[in-house]
Amino acid sequence: MKLKWQSVAFTVTAALMCSVTSADAWVFKRYDQYPQRNAAVSQNGMVTATSPLATAAGIEIMKKGGNAFDAAVATALMLNATDPSMCGPMGAAFFTLFPAKEGKVVALDAGTMTPLGMTPDLYKTDGKEDRSKMLEGPLSWTIGGALAGYIAVLEKYGTMTFAQVSEPAIYYLENGFPMSQHDAEAWKNGFPDVPLLFPNLARVFAKDATWQEAGTVIKNPELAQTYRTVAKEGIDAFYKGSIAKEMVRYVQEQGGYWTMDDLAAYKVQWKEPLKMTFKDLDVYGVPPPASSMTWMQMLKMAEKVDWSKFQLHSAEYVNMMTEIERLAHADSYGWGGDPMFSKSTGDLTLTDKYIASQLERIVPGKAAPGKVQPGDPYKVNGVTTGEYTPPAPLPYKEVKLALRERFPEYPGQTTHINVIDKDGNAVSFTHTLGTYFGGHDLLGNTGVIANNAANWDDLEISHWTEAPSNLAMKPGARNRWTLCPGMMLKDGKVFMLVGGSGADSTQPAVFQAIMNRLQWNMNPQDAVSAPRHLYGDMRHYTAGTKLQVEPEIRDTNDVAQKLVDMGYDLVPASQTYRVGTPGYALMIWVDPETNTRFGGAETRINGHVSVY
Template sequence: MKRSLLFLLVLVAWSAMGQGTQKPPLHGKHWMAITGKPLAATAGSMIFQKGGNAVDASCAMLAATCTMWDVLSWGGETQALIYNPKTGKVIGINAMGIAPTGATPEFFKGKGMNYPPEYGPLAATTPGTPGGLCTMLAEYGTMSLKDVLAPAMQLAEGYPIEAQTANSMERGKDRIKQWPYSKAVFLPHLGQEREAPEAGEIFRQADLLETLRKMVEAEQQALKKGKSRKEAIYAAYDRFYKGDIAKEFVRGCQEQGGLITMEDLAKWKVLQEEPLKVNYKGIDVYKLSQWTQGPMMLQALNILENIDLKSMGFNSAKYIHTLYQVMNLTFADRDFYYGDPYVGPAEPMQGLLSKEYAKERLKSINWQKNDAQAGPGDPYPFEGKTNPYLDYLKQWKQASLHTPVSPLDENYLNQVWLGTTSVEAADKEGWVVSITPSGGWLPSCIAGRTGVGMSQRMQSFVTDPKLNPFNVVEPGKRPRVTLTPTLALKDGKPFVSFAVQGGDTQDQNLLQFFLNMVEFNMTVQEAVEAPNINTYQFYLSLGGEDRKPKPGNILLHESTPPYVRKELTQMGYHLSFDDRTSGPINAIFFDWKHNSFWGGSSNHGEDYGIGW
């Protein structure tokens, strides 16, 4: 009790100081733009200053981050939530690409693979981001594609590259050299000791600039023919997926060994969908559906609302143990039950998100030590059905009994934390946008002369239904991804919009960020900087052949007190430490008392925000 009180007193003192963060909070009255690169945040501000709304600005930031290879590119995928102030509704944007023709379990197993590969053309789903951007802009924006893409086109023409991206090109150059179009873009100094650009060097992408120019040209030609703003933007969409851009993309993909066809591109489309939500203590929390890992945070909140977290004390041993056990249960459900809702079998989401199922899962927690065998539950009875996969569940649990405790090597940790970026935008009219785009990260295989790096998201499929019967690779199907933007509403109005980069860590980080604000009264900047914990007791969504859970392994902040470390060790945990325990979190808090925005942007990485 004394220790819990000490944690609370420290937290209250920290909050009261108002100076406990390494970066100041952002404040704005008219708009807020936050994303993974300073220049990309500037692109958003440029659009706002021209009179655009939050959707226009978020599309400009998305385009800029893709052009700057902020751990993603134009051939990747876009996941977004949009709050429409005219309707009071939250809209989900599903711009996840699909597995191409010929992508079957038999195909990959025939190549000796238990999962689709991490890199190269065979890792590629169809591009989603160009279509996602055009759809958001056409349906909910106000400006032309020409205006919104202008900052990205200036970047493609040439911008001073930052060290982080340039060094990533240099580290990945051996793989990049396998792909001729990537080599031409990323390694301008072939034969020299450093073959990638240097920090500050003007990085030019002529092929990508031409692709963007063609999209704008299609829009402008449609406008001259009397088409509406929306119709003209969709003309650019069609040129990318059905016209000359598509032909060159497919040619370049297949030349390098990929499977994507013209039919794959033409039949794919962006889906607008109703997101999933739960209510946590009066706050409605929205996530994209089970084609992402987002619902696991909703499941965790359902369990945690039955527990008095505040009385435990922030990051006490009991609080950490509680979070760890709850996250393990929801990760296990994610790993077994989540998949593409548009391709059968149907996932049992009604049961998984029911309050009664959450209470049943709560009963399984061991409060004295870590449960290394925590596995998926059975949500089917909570929607009045019988689980058709009980045999698979038994095999899963049997396999978990033989999962050894193994160390966390550097390659494993790289896969856990593999980054993306996030985009947050809000305006005085009430539009709010949260995006977690990704795919096509360095080292990326560029498709022909398009300048477009292909996605690597195929690796998130499984080939064995015993691991997850809902996420088995199949042509036309979307993989279950880690990407997970979040919107929360309170009293029917936006409360906070937030997202983070970082693979399987995303919903771990976002869950704790949300609890930091709601349970421990942190400001948005305090919440993005506060120490997190991370579990590794799940199946990796990204990586090579070994993706098995690491039971009991936990990442703690290096400031964790000795007595907390001791208690956790006695509970069966294997501790590791770092001074950064989350990916860069970006968030916007809506201060309705003062009718203003508070922006929070991580205190590490290159994430940056601008408000006005």
Template sequence: MAVSKAVMLMPRGIQVCVVALALFTATPSYAADTSAVGVHGMVVSESEDAARAGVEILKQGGNAVDAAVATALAVGVTNPAACGIGGGGFMLIYIAKAHAFYALDYRETAPLQARPDMYMRNGKPDEDLARDGILGVAVPGEIAGIDAALRRFGTMKFQQIAAPAEKLAGDGYAASPHLAGEIAQLASKLKNDPGLSQVFLKPDGSAPKAGDMIVEKNLAATLKSLCDDPVRNFYHGQVASALVAFMKARGGLLSAADLTNYRPDWRDPIRRRYEGYEVYAMPPPSSGGVVLEMLGALDSGHLAGLGVNSPPYLARLIEVMRQGFIDRERYADPDFIGVDVQKLLSDTNIQQLRERALHPKEMRPPPAAHDHGTSNLLVVDKDGNVVALTTTINTVFGAKMSVPALGLILNDEMDDFAVAPGVPNAYHLEGERANEVRPGKRPLSSMTPIIVTKSGVPVMTTGGSGGPTIVSGVLQVALNILAFHLDAASAVAEPRIHEQAAPDIVIVEQAMPPATRSALEQMGYKLKVVPNLGAVGAITIAPANLRGAFDPRKGGGAIGY
């Protein structure tokens, strides 16, 4: 009976193929070694060392915000290609005592000297200028953001929380297989930067192997120099002076005024129901609203009857993803563009998205507007406080530049703006005017940490890294838990797909069974098979029963106590 309902809700052109595959059920993947169980607390991170740093703070009496900041600082050391104090991010917070959610936006901003045509050369846009090099650098928000979170909800001083990260940077840490691979892949570019080559390459210019020690002494010194007033020392003190001098000497736009004027923003979280749950997400310039739209379009869709990763389920998912990414062009920095989130999340708009997904036209709608160098972490403490945090320097190793004296890797967040309408960024997401460069503006982001409640109490949290695949990854892991009732490790390990409207192609992980891929092709979908799609972590939350899992695609740590 469930299969019949599913077929009726599928686009007509693929109903025949679906009927033929109605009895298909994908076999769940299990990855017990990526998971952990906790009674009092749980930290999930894309670095085991960083997760351990967060748990250390919890055991010292810190709360979830303290531990999240400690983990973020530590992962900025051990996953330097993905994030760090030269970047920025989003933090979604649940405070149990207040039964309240808070959204902190410390996304990077465009320098005050930035302008919409800054990447035009000889009448044509040169998108490479926004990806590698000094013109890709936006104003970092990481330190301002974590300081704001600590001052409002933390219980510890910055230096106490930063101590694990300082130790990892100063004493060294073993390169993970993922980091070693990223360094090897970009070795030719890292050689061109004195700071990056000195820290991340061997004396002969070769890349380190997994397990080799990496030491970041200058970064350790910078973290220590921030003392217990990190904003004053980073944005107004010696760190600011060194950063501005470096930028000026190389023709960069970031100025002392940019650092002085930077402020993180406390925003109102957004939410929408899914089945019997309430899903909370970051508002724009995050893509949290896109995930909520997709969940809304799949609400009451009887997904469990289809079977996890069955062709009928994946076909429905593909159509909803496509329409969600088309809607994504309506999202931008709300301080510059009027984003009517309530309208986008309204029942009327969700119903329209659902109808477009279920009855696609021959001609596809216009493509949507647009981080891989990103890291996500999740924390739950003994009091039930929850933090979902995503942090980034955008693409791998950001601008491929560092300030050697500071050990600071520079972001290339300007690539997340629209270089010019119709010009794809590094993730093949095309630019639109809503996301064009403006001084002081935050670029649209794919980062979308979420927290899910039932009867007003958090039951799970998830978030990811991997550019636009964050949106599709978070969506699928959430559905794996909420609709298919998988445990955290199984939900994270299941093979995933990605469809973002432009290019109109379905990206499928290699682990997806060949029979499933063949079925999708028979339905008329164009597939591109890739080894992996991003990385997503998850924690399921129940009294005295916390279950966390990191993504084996990227590695990491899940530690409970």
């Protein structure tokens, strides 16, 4: 009882102390304690992405007269070419878009769809869950929508043809691009044995079944040919025509379940964006099964907290941020499924009533024990009847993941792009193949890499809630992704573009970066580069008290000991690195006074900002 009153008092005080933003609030503060690079600045176009070739492609398109949407697709296609382990035409993509003339944000879901022949019983061995088949190989491959998404964006808002925007990517696919040290090491350490197990992938990316060294020139002319075919024949070539036939032939030959009907049935979904306010800003994301709802709920909770009582990166700050993150994250596992196939809501998790009920569950200075459970936004908001009692955490127990997933080298990965043009058109979108090189194979001779979206499904039971899962695999349904692009407007104009990658570490990374910008006045580069914390880890099913804190926070002011005293299971310092897995973020912020764009890109990976 005592604890509950403390929580209520805290929440009320926090709400009263909440301040309204003003123009002065956006002035950058210096954070000299963290070695950083400067935020990029421009008055015209800006692109942030995870490859310098990709950001350059986007800028090149804008210089040729293309708008932000043309540039976004060119950047995406270049990433498909030069960052092939992260994204591809058969992956998932979620977009928030702001066509300036229309003056409103729209969302596009180009997620992945389970083929009708793929059912949970395929993934059982002796009646027990066997996730190894979901991780790689033909039973992990589902129907991807990324290419359909790129083309839908281009057709609705672009000014150029697919042939024009694919030109830069095709050049590098045919003439080759040199591998960076980051990619060489990531590919080698990611899944060292993949080239041996998947010779069709190795044929293009790993000569003699050996991942190549930094500087090696990689070509994928088969993907260039696929793009040329799409440019000539349209997207139907990919989902219904010659490319589709070759992909289905190969998948079936490998023991997979795709049919031509599955591919032909794929459609992108234009959606009303998920919307809320943060102080005087309008905040937008993509509704489930994308995960924008997660960082949006975190931010909405943060709006009600009096942060003037906290010191940045103190143990108390990390505690409050972490408990907020845990609550919102649990909801994502509870309510973040495909709304056509499951009980799913983003909107109801962002109402003032629900946010207040969530904040009441936090006991400042304490780590909630065990696995924090999803709340019930339906009941709190009166959609369903009955008295609401916040669920108690479940005891934490380790989940047995697929054998290969337990190896360190497994890194869930994705990549995010922000683009704004001189006219204020903007795109914030995230695309993925799932894990490194997705499902680990090329689909026949198309140059297209298969995703492993099946690995992001539950089978029947949620390991988080230990109850029947809203995220369970269903034929024809789209799986939940951690992709969570976002956009903010102020007075009807773009104020911030933000997103990130890193599987389930993405949402807290995006939230922390936004807080760094809006609450602590860091410039966008500092905001994404500043040290972060991560509860659980980047994989599924880690809802316990495990907490990883980057060294600059952990090793100062006795933070580590204080967090342990609060009840966190702190990852040992010897296993905590500055470039570990605390998610990756990219941000563009537009100064409302001067209209100048400031860009920041993740320093933990190959983040870049290009401008003109």
